[in-house]
Amino acid sequence: MSFIALILSLALAPLLLSIINRSKAVIAGRRGAPLLQPYFNLTRLLQKGVVYSDVSSGLVQLSPVVNLAVLCCCVVLVPLGPIPAILHFSGDFILLAYLMGMGRFITMLGALDTGSSFEGMGASREAFFAALAEPAFFLTMAGLARITGAQSLNDILQTINSEHWLHATPSLLLIAVAFFLVFLAENARIPIDDPTTHLELTMIHEVMILDHSGPDLAMIEYGVALKIWLLAAIFAALFVPPGTNVLWLPLFLLLMVAIGMLVAMVESSMARLRLIRVPQLLISAGVFAGLALFLEFVQ
Amino acid sequence: MISQAAVIHNNEPIPLKKIPRLDVTDFQQALSAGLDTGLAITALPVVGDDILMVLRHDQQGRLHLLRTAKFNTWPSLAVRFPQMAPLERELAEECGINLKDHPHPVPLRYLPRNGQEHDSGYIGSHRFLRARGEEMHEVAVGPVHAGIIEPGHFRFLCHGETLFHLEISLGYQHRGxxxxxxxxxxxxxxxxxxxxxxxxxxxxxxxxxxxxxxxxxxxxxxxxxxxxxxxxxxxxxxxxxxxxxxxxxxxxxxxxxxxxxxxxxxxxxxxxxxxxxxxxxxxxxxxxxxxxxxxxxxxxxxxxxxxxxxxxxxxxxxxxxxxxxxxxxxxxxxxxxxxxxxxxxxxxxxxxxxxxxxxxxxxxxxxxxxxxxxxxxxxxxxxxxxxxxxxxxxxxxxxxxxxxxxxxxxxxxxxxxxxxxxxxxxxxxxxxxxxxxxxxxxxxxxxxxxxxxxxxDPSVHNWPGLALAVRGEGIMDFPICNKSFNLSYCGHDL
CATH class of the missing domain: 1.10.645.10 (Cytochrome-c3 Hydrogenase, chain B)
Structure with missing residues (x-):
């Protein structure tokens, strides 16, 4: 069963990005790209050749591979709604966070390796914001662990139920908000980053991958899709009924679509923040999660 | 007001010989006096063997004209009147006069001469302003951009995310x-x-x-x-x-x-x-x-x-x-x-x-x-x-x-x-x-x-405005500042 979930995750991940893009287009009064566009893009990129800069070392070639590898490892750790994760043990969310951290680290190294001032700037921004998003992520996880009494990501997400929501409403709401902000930051969405912009000077994530092409770029793009899928799966699991009843899977997938639409709505209803305001947003995410944890301890 | 100048309306023809011709010193004094009293420089073209100055008096809706014979050295007025800076660079480039004490005397467009490259090289080959120190870095953008826009080279001097100075180098669109x-x-x-x-x-x-x-x-x-x-x-x-x-x-x-x-x-x-x-x-x-x-x-x-x-x-x-x-x-x-x-x-x-x-x-x-x-x-x-x-x-x-x-x-x-x-x-x-x-x-x-x-084109006067506007801003805010001016490259380069 878990392996079906693995295949489902790997296959459906790009679709979530597509749902966001499509919803954004519809809200803006456009028709938007076909839902399968991300798949077309990936096939197109896979058929292309690769260009490497003369001044780069092997790091720039290594980074997309390592990044995709660690993200694939992450898929194993995250339950897909009612379907449990293949691998789970107590404290596995720490592994998850640092696997993602490793992906980011290698992407940053790859960016710095190209020697471009743009990419150096992007890497510096990414490092700064990631450092602020990380504590917020851990605080949300700690809060959830405290509320549910479970210790692995899988157990936390599969135990959380309406009872918890009833008894710990404020904490869970705070955690949900904090997690959503972390979700936006980790996936480089508005208001933190703008995945659709063409302006290198304003980019964070996109600017780090400017020098990648062909299959390398495909790996990066696919990694982006996997990451947003995984974090959305964690977020959605907070709201589905507990247990391992597979019948809840459609509801869970529907919830994933809803999250995609929510992201699209956020992106369509506001502009990007000024770069100097981003830390404030991420710190407030941390504060929300910390507050939730505090509430749970004093109860 | 300039006492010696010929004053005309918009589109009003004036015989060339009616425009007073002064020597360089008087010409510059008149120009300074005009700019001091709130007139604005509109153009500084070369007309035959003369250099003509066109000042705008916006309140009165009049144009003030004076001319002087070509000369070798032009003591720059750009420090006192920043609006002179691009026009002086243009003048120096077009008729080969030397600028004295200009804050940044580089060609405005790098006009090719007789089909050859400009004497001082290709566009942007001059020494850009520099800054050194911890966390100082330079970002070069263009002439090829990510968006579908015209070519222009921008050099940013940044301190971390803060933009200290922007130098703009144009001329790629010059068509003569x-x-x-x-x-x-x-x-x-x-x-x-x-x-x-x-x-x-x-x-x-x-x-x-x-x-x-x-x-x-x-x-x-x-x-x-x-x-x-x-x-x-x-x-x-x-x-x-x-x-x-x-x-x-x-x-x-x-x-x-x-x-x-x-x-x-x-x-x-x-x-x-x-x-x-x-x-x-x-x-x-x-x-x-x-x-x-x-x-x-x-x-x-x-x-x-x-x-x-x-x-x-x-x-x-x-x-x-x-x-x-x-x-x-x-x-x-x-x-x-x-x-x-x-x-x-x-x-x-x-x-x-x-x-x-x-x-x-x-x-x-x-x-x-x-x-x-x-x-x-x-x-x-x-x-x-x-x-x-x-x-x-x-x-x-x-x-x-x-x-x-x-x-x-x-x-x-x-x-x-x-x-x-x-x-x-x-x-x-x-x-x-x-x-x-x-x-x-x-x-x-x-x-x-x-x-x-x-x-x-108004862009000639406004490009320095953009460079000033972005000073001290985050480098991430450059694109929005740039778009708020939305200046022309080809109108500038001609």
């Missing part, structure tokens, strides 16, 4: 328009060239050219032709301003206004196409009038479309002003104070957003604007928001103006014959294009040929 027009007779080619000085300002530049020719030949346009020209010019303004609002929304990542305005810009371009068959207004303005007349049915159709699209623009623009996150990006970003705007001689919406009440449609009225005035749209903040909001004010007023002109279009013909150009005369034509005041200086030779043709 002025040279092509020197020593020629006005023919069909002239209008074609004018329409391509800056592709997004076809109507503005063509109008400036035609008005100069009409001024020189004392050709009186019919009211109908004047109004159709004004309609075309305002349509160009509305289309570009709408596009700019959309582009600014795009740069801050606000999708709805970006999408709507992108479409609506096209809608207004299509209305221009109804007027003359070309979306960018090519072929509408010709010497002596306009090439296309409007019939009652077309007028009705245009009025309906303009009103309908304007309602959509209102909705899209109000989304911007009502959204706190958009305002947070625009307000207090890229501020140019009124004092700095005046010192730099900024023009157009960029100047008006800083509180300068200058607008050639009011200050140097010609054609339809003489009979039907337009209020000047001013704002006081000088930031990106100000430049966006002035555009919105101008869109509203231009639409009202277009509708009124269409409704009350006077009868009559649309073309008047233009006679041969008189010999040894000079005329200066100012037109308020959507970017600012366009200036064309036309000088005729002994046989009534075009001896000198000088084009000054």
């Amino acid at each position: 328009i002025e040279k092509a027009l020197g020593n020629s007779r006005p023919d069909k080619r002239l209008i074609m060239l004018m329409e391509t000085v800056a592709g997004d300002t076809s109507i503005g530049h063509t109008m400036a050219c035609c008005q100069a020719l009409e001024g020189l030949t004392h050709c009186q346009l019919s009211p109908r032709a004047m109004d159709i020209r004004a309609i075309a010019l305002e349509l160009e303004r509305v289309a570009n301003h709408v596009g700019d609002l959309g582009a600014m929304a795009m740069d801050v990542g606000y999708a709805p206004t970006a999408s709507f305005c992108g479409r609506l810009r096209g809608a207004f371009l299509n209305i221009t196409a109804m007027l003359c068959g070309n979306r960018y207004g090519r072929g509408v303005v010709i010497p002596g009038g306009v090439a296309h007349d409007l019939d009652a049915e077309l007028i009705q159709k245009m009025m309906t479309l303009v009103s309908r699209h304007f309602d959509d623009v209102t909705e899209a623009a109000n989304l911007l002003w009502d959204n706190p996150s958009v305002l947070a990006r625009m307000e207090e970003t890229g501020v140019v104070t009124k004092k700095h705007a005046r010192k730099l001689g900024l023009l157009g919406p960029a100047a008006r957003a800083s509180g300068l009440e200058i607008d050639a449609r009011t200050d140097f009225q010609t054609g339809a604007y003489r009979r039907h005035q337009l209020p000047i749209s001013v704002w006081f903040t000088g930031d990106v928001y100000g430049r966006a909001f002035v555009r919105w004010l101008e869109i509203q007023r231009s639409v009202t103006y277009i509708l009124a002109r269409l409704k009350e279009l006077p009868p009559g013909n649309t073309q008047q014959p233009v006679t041969e150009l008189p010999a040894e005369q000079l005329a200066i034509s100012l037109v308020e294009g959507w970017r600012g005041t366009i200036c064309h200086v036309v000088v005729t030779g002994k046989k009534g040929e075009l001896k000198t043709y000088k084009v000054v």
Whole structure:
């Protein structure tokens, strides 16, 4: 069963990005790209050749591979709604966070390796914001662990139920908000980053991958899709009924679509923040999660 | 005021010999005195063996002219009057004089000489300003950009995320328009060239050219032709301003206004196409009038479309002003104070957003604007928001103006014959294009040929404004500042 979930995750991940893009287009009064566009893009990129800069070392070639590898490892750790994760043990969310951290680290190294001032700037921004998003992520996880009494990501997400929501409403709401902000930051969405912009000077994530092409770029793009899928799966699991009843899977997938639409709505209803305001947003995410944890301890 | 100067109106011809010729020292003193009393430098062209200065007196609507014989060394006035800086660089480049004490004496366009590269190398090969220290880094952007825009090279001196200084290096779009027009007779080619000085300002530049020719030949346009020209010019303004609002929304990542305005810009371009068959207004303005007349049915159709699209623009623009996150990006970003705007001689919406009440449609009225005035749209903040909001004010007023002109279009013909150009005369034509005041200086030779043709796009004056606006901002805010000016590369490079 878990392996079906693995295949489902790997296959459906790009679709979530597509749902966001499509919803954004519809809200803006456009028709938007076909839902399968991300798949077309990936096939197109896979058929292309690769260009490497003369001044780069092997790091720039290594980074997309390592990044995709660690993200694939992450898929194993995250339950897909009612379907449990293949691998789970107590404290596995720490592994998850640092696997993602490793992906980011290698992407940053790859960016710095190209020697471009743009990419150096992007890497510096990414490092700064990631450092602020990380504590917020851990605080949300700690809060959830405290509320549910479970210790692995899988157990936390599969135990959380309406009872918890009833008894710990404020904490869970705070955690949900904090997690959503972390979700936006980790996936480089508005208001933190703008995945659709063409302006290198304003980019964070996109600017780090400017020098990648062909299959390398495909790996990066696919990694982006996997990451947003995984974090959305964690977020959605907070709201589905507990247990391992597979019948809840459609509801869970529907919830994933809803999250995609929510992201699209956020992106369509506001502009990007000024770069100097981003830390404030991420710190407030941390504060929300910390507050939730505090509430749970004093109860 | 300059006591010695010849004073003329917009489009008023003046015999060359009536312009007083001073020696360099007196010339510079007169220039300084003029700039000190609030006049603004408009052009500093080379006319034959002379250097001509054209100063604008905006309040009086007069142009002050003086000339001096070419000389070897020009003590730079740029430190005292920053607005002189680009024009001095241009002068030095065009007639090879030496600039003394200029803060940054590099060529403005790197004009090729006799088909060869410029003496000082290729564009941007000069020594850029440098800064050293911990966390200082340089970012070079362009000439090839990620967006579909013109080529230009930008060099940013940054301290972490803070932008210390921006140096702009242009010239990639140089086509030699002025040279092509020197020593020629006005023919069909002239209008074609004018329409391509800056592709997004076809109507503005063509109008400036035609008005100069009409001024020189004392050709009186019919009211109908004047109004159709004004309609075309305002349509160009509305289309570009709408596009700019959309582009600014795009740069801050606000999708709805970006999408709507992108479409609506096209809608207004299509209305221009109804007027003359070309979306960018090519072929509408010709010497002596306009090439296309409007019939009652077309007028009705245009009025309906303009009103309908304007309602959509209102909705899209109000989304911007009502959204706190958009305002947070625009307000207090890229501020140019009124004092700095005046010192730099900024023009157009960029100047008006800083509180300068200058607008050639009011200050140097010609054609339809003489009979039907337009209020000047001013704002006081000088930031990106100000430049966006002035555009919105101008869109509203231009639409009202277009509708009124269409409704009350006077009868009559649309073309008047233009006679041969008189010999040894000079005329200066100012037109308020959507970017600012366009200036064309036309000088005729002994046989009534075009001896000198000088084009000054407002971008020449406004590029330094952009460099000033982004100082101290985050480098991430450069694109939105840049878009709020939206200057022309080809209009600058000619």
